[in-house]
Amino acid sequence: MPEKEVLLTLGGLKKLEEELEYLKSVKRREVAERIKEAIGFGDLSENSEYEDAKNEQAFIEGRILALEKTLRHARVIDTQELPDNVVSLGSKVTVKDVDSGEELTYEIVGSLEADPGEMRISAQSPVGKALLGREVGTLVEIQVPDGTLRYQILSISK
Known part of the structure; x- marks a missing residue:
């Protein structure tokens, strides 16, 4: 089934591209660092910091995938x-x-x-x-x- 075209203004396209870049270059690193710190606390089965960081990581990766899909199907209206x-x-x-x-x-x-x-x-x-x-x-x-x-x-x- 073909993907639905997403209509955007030029400003909207730039905003989505900026969000994607921020998530990839800043938020991914921040969450990876939080996971690394949480692992240092020991027992992962009862480590809420680790669990929170992993949940945030999943959310960020999902948002990155959604943005990439949107941008692949975007058509900018001039x-x-x-x-x-x-x-x-x-x-x-x-x-x-x-x-x-x-x-x-x-x-x-x-x-x-x-x-x-x-x-x-x-x-x-x-x-x-x-x-x-x-x-x-x-x-x-x-x-x-x-x-x-x-x-x-x-x-x-x-």
Whole structure:
């Protein structure tokens, strides 16, 4: 079964590459040192430091494998090639909540890059899906667990 393509912005790709490099070059060494120290404490059957370090090592190795797989299947979206007048992956979209009058600016990103606290929303999220392919001035209605959001698109930038 072919692997699913992972869409990323250039910034998202760099962030994943930096995390992978950090895990390989820094965290692996740190955990190996902790394991070495814990072995020095003696009896491994009742050595919680050793057990904790081995668990962390397993987590780090799993994360490294996941990142490597993601990067193998990554496709970077060149935001400069996308139309400026239509919401697409990599777009920054300013919307106005029609009901409250509040203005919000979202960046539409791939699912691995999403960070709602930073207003970076996945293109696969309800809001992201509703905004994709739309133009300035468009009114969109979005079904969310709390009801229906009504947003008007005010601007789109890269």
